Amino acid sequence: MPIDLMILAGPSGPPSDPAHEDDVELDDKPISSLPRRFKVIFHNDDYTTQEFVVFALERFFHKGEAEARHIMLTVHFKGAAVAGVYTRDVAETKAVQVMDLAREHGMPLLLTTEPE
Numbered sequence: 001m002p003i004d005l006m007i008l009a010g011p012s013g014p015p016s017d018p019a020h021e022d023d024v025e026l027d028d029k030p031i032s033s034l035p036r037r038f039k040v041i042f043h044n045d046d047y048t049t050q051e052f053v054v055f056a057l058e059r060f061f062h063k064g065e066a067e068a069r070h071i072m073l074t075v076h077f078k079g080a081a082v083a084g085v086y087t088r089d090v091a092e093t094k095a096v097q098v099m100d101l102a103r104e105h106g107m108p109l110l111l112t113t114e115p116e
Contacts, residue, residue: 037116038091040083042075048107050076056098056109057083085116 040061042053050072057068061083074081086094095111102109 035087037085038088038113039085039116040091040095041080041112041114042071042083043110043112044075044079045108045110048102048109052102052105052107052109056101060094060098083111088113 042057053072053075054065054068057063057071058065061068063071063083071081071083084094085091091113095113098111099109
């Protein structure tokens with residue numbers, strides 16, 4: 001700190017301004033240590049092939065073949081299934097990537113994300 005500022009500031013910091021003594025103090029909100037998590041949900045349709053769903057689960061969600069087939073069959077018989085749970089950005093990115101690839105192959109696959 002330059003000497004001129006040290007003289008003005010004194011040992012206890014900058015001089016206080018009496019006009020600002022009535023300023024409101026703001027309470028800081030505690031920041032959550034864990035970000036909110038979102039489920040990525042595959043939805044059933046009559047056109048997307050089961051093989052494509054398994055492929056997408058293996059490629060984008062790093063599922064093994066058995067787990068991918070289990071999730072695909074859950075989608076097929078129950079109408080929807082959770083592929084994974086991630087932070088919001090990751091969940092939304094995965095959903096968009098899979099749907100983009102499905103569109104490239106002429107399939108109307110729908111994935112959604114929702115809070116856990």
